[in-house]
Amino acid sequence: MRPLPPLWRWLACAALADWLITRSLTRAAIHMPKPAWLIPGYEGLAWFGQFASTFAALLGFITLGWLVWHTRRSWGEAGLWGSLLAFNAASLLIAPAGLWAVLYHGLLLLILTLLLTQAWRNASGWGMRLAATFTAVSLATGALYQLRPALYTAFGWLGPAPFTLELFNLGEASVTLTPFAFWLVARPPSIARRHFALALIPALAFTVAHLANPSMTAILSVWSTGLTLYLPWPLYALSLYAASATVLHALEHDFAFGWALLLVASGGYAPQLGSQIAFALLGMWLLTQPDPAPVREAPMRPTPKPTKEISELASL
Amino acid sequence: MKHPRLFLTLLMLAGLLTLFKVPLASSQGLTLMAAKITAALPVTDPAAAAWQQATAIEVPLSAQNITKPMFLSTRVKAITVRALYNEAEIAFLVEWADDTKNDSMVRVQDFRDAVALQFPLVEGQPFFCMGQIGSNVNLWHWKADWQADIAARQDMETAYPNMNVDFYPFAKTAFPSPADYADPNYVPALAAGNLFAAVHTSPVEDLIAGGFGSITSQGAAGQNVQGFGAWANGKWRVIFNRALTSKETADLQMSAGKQYFMALAAWDGANNERNGMKSTSQWITLQVGAPATAGPTTRPAETQQPYDFTGVLLMGVPMLLVTLAVLGLAGALTVLANFGNRK
Numbered sequence: 328m329r330p331l332p333p334l335w336r337w338l339a340c341a342a343l344a345d346w347l348i349t350r351s352l353t354r355a356a357i358h359m360p361k362p363a364w365l366i367p368g369y370e371g372l373a374w375f376g377q378f379a380s381t382f383a384a385l386l387g388f389i390t391l392g393w394l395v396w397h398t399r400r401s402w403g404e405a406g407l408w409g410s411l412l413a414f415n416a417a418s419l420l421i422a423p424a425g426l427w428a429v430l431y432h433g434l435l436l437l438i439l440t441l442l443l444t445q446a447w448r449n450a451s452g453w454g455m456r457l458a459a460t461f462t463a464v465s466l467a468t469g470a471l472y473q474l475r476p477a478l479y480t481a482f483g484w485l486g487p488a489p490f491t492l493e494l495f496n497l498g499e500a501s502v503t504l505t506p507f508a509f510w511l512v513a514r515p516p517s518i519a520r521r522h523f524a525l526a527l528i529p530a531l532a533f534t535v536a537h538l539a540n541p542s543m544t545a546i547l548s549v550w551s552t553g554l555t556l557y558l559p560w561p562l563y564a565l566s567l568y569a570a571s572a573t574v575l576h577a578l579e580h581d582f583a584f585g586w587a588l589l590l591v592a593s594g595g596y597a598p599q600l601g602s603q604i605a606f607a608l609l610g611m612w613l614l615t616q617p618d619p620a621p622v623r624e625a626p627m628r629p630t631p632k633p634t635k636e637i638s639e640l641a642s643l
Numbered sequence: 644m645k646h647p648r649l650f651l652t653l654l655m656l657a658g659l660l661t662l663f664k665v666p667l668a669s670s671q672g673l674t675l676m677a678a679k680i681t682a683a684l685p686v687t688d689p690a691a692a693a694w695q696q697a698t699a700i701e702v703p704l705s706a707q708n709i710t711k712p713m714f715l716s717t718r719v720k721a722i723t724v725r726a727l728y729n730e731a732e733i734a735f736l737v738e739w740a741d742d743t744k745n746d747s748m749v750r751v752q753d754f755r756d757a758v759a760l761q762f763p764l765v766e767g768q769p770f771f772c773m774g775q776i777g778s779n780v781n782l783w784h785w786k787a788d789w790q791a792d793i794a795a796r797q798d799m800e801t802a803y804p805n806m807n808v809d810f811y812p813f814a815k816t817a818f819p820s821p822a823d824y825a826d827p828n829y830v831p832a833l834a835a836g837n838l839f840a841a842v843h844t845s846p847v848e849d850l851i852a853g854g855f856g857s858i859t860s861q862g863a864a865g866q867n868v869q870g871f872g873a874w875a876n877g878k879w880r881v882i883f884n885r886a887l888t889s890k891e892t893a894d895l896q897m898s899a900g901k902q903y904f905m906a907l908a909a910w911d912g913a914n915n916e917r918n919g920m921k922s923t924s925q926w927i928t929l930q931v932g933a934p935a936t937a938g939p940t941t942r943p944a945e946t947q948q949p950y951d952f953t954g955v956l957l958m959g960v961p962m963l964l965v966t967l968a969v970l971g972l973a974g975a976l977t978v979l980a981n982f983g984n985r986k
Contacts, residue, residue, distance in 0.1 A: 476673060
């Protein structure tokens, strides 16, 4: 497959900065005592987070445009991506309401259906198919969660929509299980020990935070990722561990699904901002590419000597 | 790095957009559509058939965790709300699950169930927790104990029916109790017009706030929000109603076809929730009937005006130019990226 432009790495890095700084660190910092000398630093951090969000959103628009061009030979696919680009651009003027909100979320579901179909067709093994399915289910439940109240409002039905909490919880369960599916794709025996060790950091940080103050951890989790932590907390810790190790392994070997995981994670669960939705869908698109797909034209480090594990991975 | 100039150009563009606060993302939050009816609003009957004409939405709540006093394990997780309006009034029906009915504040260890609606008095969305300096909010606070007081005034003897008082000056009965004191001369809070001591004609207190710690009750003459609440089978159902327009400048003025922002908060008395220890929501959009103009507004209701072209131009033209610039740049950079990748 032809290498992807560096735009994708820039987008993933900017989206990651938006997620970790704007939606996580600056919000968590609300609860930290701030002496007078620290406040300018906090304000600077908040401004940098806003800059990262703007940069990520700008790259999101550009990447969507690139995708419309890239898929131009397929009218249907290009039309769907073009519609998403148009909706996101138009929503800067007027937030979609009523029937337009229904159409917008319906469009998201159509795109997810298309992407899942492509993922199943292009994946060379059942591991990636399973991982793509979990990702699609996670994103689709988030879209449905937003679509249903819009549907009731648009058509004047009596509400509220039933089983809303159950749908939300189903999606959160799918989000939590998705990293395990990618873990299987990455084949744990091929993951370096240093990646396992580094992955312990976020998992342990979450564990300590949860044990110290579960309520505040849950609030920060909702702000940062959209997850409510309703499942047993060890599941989230293990999921975070699996995701971290998998991403580190994939990035070192420059596999597309590493960048895809970062983009999808940056979008969050049941995102409300158009830019976050774009990150998640673009990440999902990366998953539909034949795996492994390099994301730059030339490796920055010598290509690792193929090992038995990597060649087996290539044949997934 | 490949394409460093392109990268730097994009960084500079993002910096400019951040500096001028041009948003490149938007969201569609929850929208509550108030349905219009021609009859009188069912302001004392939560089970009235008229409420079925309004689409209900479920608003998630989370514990207030910005300022103390805070309590992170609040119990009310979601509220269902629907709205009706007619030519003169608007009414909201809010419902939430609560296993216990806490409608007494007589004992110091008891706390009431309550629910509140919050409306900004300025354009846009001020801080969702009680507004901020320069951006006041109008609050309608329904209290379960005020609701109970309307049926039968509660006092110490309600909680302690066998209480005995050694001596009450000027009491005429053999066994004096607070009920002996109907003369306001001996009930200074009532004489001073304290709303908490007054005979409640409405279970809703009308307040204004501009940030934490600034909440202020509107005067007795300004208490123009009515309400009704009933608890049954583990659920509270509370109705708020008020005229669409008000003479009070501290009140939100509403009119048909306009959009407003609204937030909700709830307290579970059995969980000792009170003051800032509550569950709150983010801002949701309230649409009073079919939209008549673009964008939300909290301006006072006026006589019918022509379409606000000026407002739309001032807001829309710059955004349109930015959008076109972004799309044009996206297209140009897409072409450049493809040229750069061709071998």
